[in-house]
Amino acid sequence: MNFALLGNDSTFIPLVQAIATHGEHKLTIAVNADALMGEISQCSPSTRFSDKWDDFVSNKNTDAVIVAGHDEGTLTIAKQAAAAGRMLLLYPRMHREIAVYYELALIHDDTGVLLFPWFQDRFDSRVRKAKELLSSGSIGEVVRFQFDEELSGDEGLYLNGGQIDDALMQDVDLIRYLGGEYNQVTSVRSGETEDGISLQNVSLAGGEVAEATIQVKVATSTPKRALTIVGQQGTIELNLSGDESAVTVTEGEDVSRPTIPTNDPLPDVLDRFQQAAQGNIVAPNWADAIRAYEIVEATARSLRRRRTIDLHFESTSERSLFKTQMTAVGCGLLLLTLLMMLGLLGLGTFLDPSDSVESKAAAAGFIVRTEEFVDEQSRDSIQFTEKVDQIAIRMQKVNASVLIEQSSSDETDRSRREKLIQQLGDRGVQDAEQRVLVAEIRGDAARTIMRIARVAWMLPLIVFLLLQILIVITKPATPANQ
Template sequence: MNLGLLGFDDSIATIVAAGHRSGDRVVMACDLPATAPLLTQGGVPPRAVPWESLLDTEGCDAVLVGADGWNETRAEAVRKLVQAGRTLVLSHPLEMSMLWAYELDMIRRDSGAILIPVLPDRLHPFIHRLRLWIDSQSVPGGVESIGMERRLRDRSRESVQSHFCRDADLVRELAGAPVRLSTLGAADADQAWSTLAVGLTAPGHPPVRWQVVRSESPGLTITATAASGSVSIGIPADPPAGESSLWSWTGPGAPDTQTPFDGGAAILARLRMAVSPGHQTDVDQSLTLPLCASWDDAARGIELAETISRSLAKGRGIDLHQEEFTEIGTFKGTMASLGCGIILLALMFVVLATLLGGIARQTRWEFGEQLAGLWPGVVLGALSLFLLLQTLPLLIGSRSESPPAISPPPSPTPPPSKRA
């Protein structure tokens, strides 16, 4: 594949490194830092271009979007690329804004663009294996809880939110879509991030507790506890580009297992399938279990991360509503607000017209009486215009079916677990 770059960061570096190993090329780049590693392997540096050149489907097969140095210019470029129907691989999170994420999703529904967020962890066989183990513990007792311990050196608000935003995808994969989020931390909301604990609950699923812990060995530990025992997965911090991370599995009834995992190669395999659905990837099929995260999954993660601030500020749990953000839904919401505004203005206009008419009659002001007598026509005209606006969706037309966030290939049969 020929790849284009719009910005750069460590997540994109892992994909570029995996591409170099498999013969893919970065042929054009835009808005890169002064020294971006791994871009000149093979002796041919990418061609520096303005972002508008990435709109051309003949120039590259897909565009990788990085987060370092994120700015409004790059955000607008991403919007235009999605409008053009390009295939994008997006570092996650790019912008901690739920509105921006759902704006891209609505544009994608119209343009048919393929958006692949860089969320490779759910593709590891251990996550699939843990989900099967959780399902198998339905009787007796079931899984009591799932704990996620996120070890960080930098426990600033930005760092904690970014890591939770990515880990939220694993929460949704293992314990379903949360319907309530609650937080526990220091009394001062600004100081709570360094020791933050987040509780998430979903009907019919075990509760999840996600917690920040200070450590010089960053990573994530997932522990599912049931009456029959507990299972733990150790996920190290993202390794340098071109290297694999070593995941560990500890659980009852099986010896401890360690498996290397290259997240960049897993995302690249999904990208090949999206660009060429009939392509048979040479990447280990165990890396493509289950379906890759969609842009909707990424947007939900940003929504959950934003909700943490609200929960800390209010000091209570927040109910979550799984709303579907669509253009027709946005139109209906806007019309509802506009209708309320028109009714309030009409009532105010009627009151003012009545007062004006009364004063005009007392003072024998003929022009005032004529002016006051216009209110029925003005109100009727405003309401008629509002009703006519309701026909806009019928005139413009809307799609009842929207394209998927990515083109998912058939899920292969899970391979047997490798045991030490």
């Protein structure tokens, strides 16, 4: 499999080395990875370097992209690569906005492209041994998980929020992998100053899973990671920061340390990725990344609100994403309809002749168009004379002005007005001078524009409401026994 590297995160150098030594994989190109050029060239001399992201998006020889960065530019390129059908391997970090995870999930549902999160603990032989012991029931039903992590802080005194959140992404996934789904999150910090944080506790709970506590603090010496699993019949202790006594199992008074062959997890990462690329269902998947992110994001909300946060998960499916999109579109259309209504009211003020002099004249038939003024010798003069006769009769009964359509010449307009006033006066209309006006006739064009505007105002909302039928069509059938 041909890989491309996007970004300059040094976390991925061991993975690049694993690709270089793997017989079936190859790193063909590195984009925007100038900071890693020396290390990459040393382990993979044939790798080509480029600063043009479309080099691997348009290159069909590139099968997958390793996203080694979390800045906005790198993530934008990653989304474009996924949309173009390139598989992605990412290291989940909290620096990425949750919208990025959901956008990639939408691309996955649309194109079926593989999105593979690299949760490193899942490929550790010590964690796999613990999973095996839990599955065998060697310590009985699990009562509690206790995860302790010590990180190197700034000047050895404090941690920043980004460090803690990135560590929690991996820790939370490990707890989920061993314990199950959690939907209640409580987080508390201690020793927080302007310089940073010295300790953060996160408590996880769920309906049918054992409670879990994660403690992240500043390391007093070297960084450490340790997980203690307490069961009704014993405990399992995992030392994830060293090889000696990596797993300790205590059953009553018996203490055992099963032999665990040390393994390099990176070839397993590549093999699992290749299995997923071949269409096999493997874990972790992108839903695991979203779940971990939502739990860690909930810790920040818990800190702000100083209370437990309840999470309500539902499976990330095409249907749920469709409903989310339709809800967002519906809210947007409702707001757009309101704004368009205000615009329509403003447009009507200028264009709609309703309740105006023009509308009354149009209703009474008192509008004389430019083309109706003809020479007396013309055959059409008879029709014009008949219209003037009708106007003169109606003016005795209807209180409306007579409007002459304005032309491009003021002199012509005055002449036509005087002519019409004279003819109406000859027919006995006493107030023709006051009631005959020259005006711009907007009626036909204005009414057409207003009709189009009214349709444009309501059409998007009507179409959206009709599309709601799709929700009913896509609703799964309910079993008869429910």
